Amino acid sequence: MIQAFAASLHAKRLLARALVALGALAASAHANAPLDIRIALVIGNSAYSGSAALANPANDAKAMSEQLRTLGFQVLELRDGSRSQMTEAIDDVRKRLQGKGGVGMLYYAGHGVQIDWRNYMVPVDARPRSQTEVVAQAVDVDSVINAFKQAGNRVNILVLDACRNNPFEGTASVKGLAQLDAVPGTFLAYATAPGNIAEDGEGSNGLYTTYLLQELAKPTARIEDVFKRVRLQVRQKSRGNQIPWESTSLEDDFVFNDGRGSGTAVAAAPTPKPPLQERDEMFVREKAQWDRIKHSRDPDDFYAFLQAYPNGMVSEAAQSRLDQISKPQVTPTPIQGRHSTQRNPRVGDEIEYIYRDYLTGLETRRETLRVTAIKDGFVEINNGQQIVTLAGGTVRNDMGIEFDPPLQTLPADEFQIGKRWTSRSQQTMPKSLPTPTGGVGWIEQEMKVTAYEQITVLAGTMNAYRVEASLRTYRGLSGKITYWVNNGGLIVKYVRQAKISFPNGVTRDSSWTREVVRIHKPR
Numbered sequence: 001m002i003q004a005f006a007a008s009l010h011a012k013r014l015l016a017r018a019l020v021a022l023g024a025l026a027a028s029a030h031a032n033a034p035l036d037i038r039i040a041l042v043i044g045n046s047a048y049s050g051s052a053a054l055a056n057p058a059n060d061a062k063a064m065s066e067q068l069r070t071l072g073f074q075v076l077e078l079r080d081g082s083r084s085q086m087t088e089a090i091d092d093v094r095k096r097l098q099g100k101g102g103v104g105m106l107y108y109a110g111h112g113v114q115i116d117w118r119n120y121m122v123p124v125d126a127r128p129r130s131q132t133e134v135v136a137q138a139v140d141v142d143s144v145i146n147a148f149k150q151a152g153n154r155v156n157i158l159v160l161d162a163c164r165n166n167p168f169e170g171t172a173s174v175k176g177l178a179q180l181d182a183v184p185g186t187f188l189a190y191a192t193a194p195g196n197i198a199e200d201g202e203g204s205n206g207l208y209t210t211y212l213l214q215e216l217a218k219p220t221a222r223i224e225d226v227f228k229r230v231r232l233q234v235r236q237k238s239r240g241n242q243i244p245w246e247s248t249s250l251e252d253d254f255v256f257n258d259g260r261g262s263g264t265a266v267a268a269a270p271t272p273k274p275p276l277q278e279r280d281e282m283f284v285r286e287k288a289q290w291d292r293i294k295h296s297r298d299p300d301d302f303y304a305f306l307q308a309y310p311n312g313m314v315s316e317a318a319q320s321r322l323d324q325i326s327k328p329q330v331t332p333t334p335i336q337g338r339h340s341t342q343r344n345p346r347v348g349d350e351i352e353y354i355y356r357d358y359l360t361g362l363e364t365r366r367e368t369l370r371v372t373a374i375k376d377g378f379v380e381i382n383n384g385q386q387i388v389t390l391a392g393g394t395v396r397n398d399m400g401i402e403f404d405p406p407l408q409t410l411p412a413d414e415f416q417i418g419k420r421w422t423s424r425s426q427q428t429m430p431k432s433l434p435t436p437t438g439g440v441g442w443i444e445q446e447m448k449v450t451a452y453e454q455i456t457v458l459a460g461t462m463n464a465y466r467v468e469a470s471l472r473t474y475r476g477l478s479g480k481i482t483y484w485v486n487n488g489g490l491i492v493k494y495v496r497q498a499k500i501s502f503p504n505g506v507t508r509d510s511s512w513t514r515e516v517v518r519i520h521k522p523r
Contacts, residue, residue: 010327019141026417037101039069039102040105041075041078041090041144042065042068042078042107043063043081043385044109045057045079045080046058047124048167054096054164056109060206063209064209073103073105074096076093085123090139091147094150098151100152103155103157104155105156107161108121108146109206110161110164110165112141114178115135119160120141122168124135129170133171133245147331148186149183158188159212160513163190163192164197164520169199174195174458175195175197176195180247183249185251187249187254188246188247188431190246191209191242192245193245193330194245196332207234213480215229217276221256224310224311231270232310233307236303245332258520267356282313290317294321294404299325306322316421319450323413338452341414341487342415342488344488344489346522348521349371349522350368350371350519351520353367353515354458354515355512356512369386385400388406389406393409399434400432401429405425405445417451419449427474441475443472443473444471449469450468459515459516459517459519462492464485465483465485468481469481471496476500477510479498479499481496482495492515492516493514494514496513
């Protein structure tokens, strides 16, 4: 009887384990399933009346629909849509996505306007003569965002090739579209920078969509890489007069062309972070190319580098150099209530910092930084004791440590909430700072802009972007950093929580804080 009972108990345990395994398998399948559901709403409006007519949006929509279908999207295509047709299509795509946790995409080409910081797609039957009539006759982009939100999508993608000249005189607040923060789980792309306009194009497709179609066809490219390459090509082709813009809040990787175009739906698995050895090899390759071009004055060298490494470990430094030798002709207007970050150091500027121990809060030292020279995009501080770039890269810090390429603590372009970048540099320690692991190695930081908020430091109260970062070095230093950057591009507060792990197994705390005490700009 005991044996029978034991056998029965064993069988029950096996059954329970099987049920758990099946449940886990089902959960795994459910977790992977959402990216198998891809539905895109593609709208191209060309047939506006009179001088408002556009040549390319209907062509753009047709070509985009065909491309997305090859990438496994179900496509709802609408060309030359009226307001009622557009709103019905938005509701239709919401219903198809409802509760599936999938991928929803909007591609819109046509006229677009902004009113009071809201963006509107203009139907072909609209005849607005005032801003009030735009609101009544056009379709708010927020209605698509809300539809995707109600559907419970895992990933939302909105592409707006709608920055053409506004033919409806007196109906927009300002030109172009308004900048928005991407809501959670959303990737938002504009054909040109917010507040600017783009031409309709000379061929059968618009300039932006031409390059987007090309990049979408490339296999295994992450969404950020796709749009970064499009941005570079449009900028290069237009000679800086049109620069696309993106904002993202995606946490997972998304790949357009992941192989499902053959008819087999395969969930796009997140790309794992490469192991340290592979990252080292990636950096060696990028650094070799950087060394080849870093002194070049030819913008094409940096365009080519960024096409090869659109979001690599040296990309922000390369972008910074490109902007220095080929200044962008357009800049995005900021989000309502914010100011653009203007990095405008001048000789004679002084910034005083106070350093404190992170654990005790006790002052450890003070430091006054004075700009003594600015030349060829480099800012010398205290007669060359420190050197930084105009775009926020550190070439030499106050301890004499040198970085090549410059350690890009600030983004090369505009601050945007959700902006991510990685910066790895070769780090050379001065002889005055001997280390047990040698004087040359690497430092890597992964940064993300997380907020725009008010902060109070000893120098006063101000608005600033908060950046959160991880830190690792070849010397065993690791930890996290939080810092705040004001509208002048100055780091006004810096909090480092880190430790150093030595080869013998001993660890030492290396946490400290720094904040601005005084900012002086000569008249």
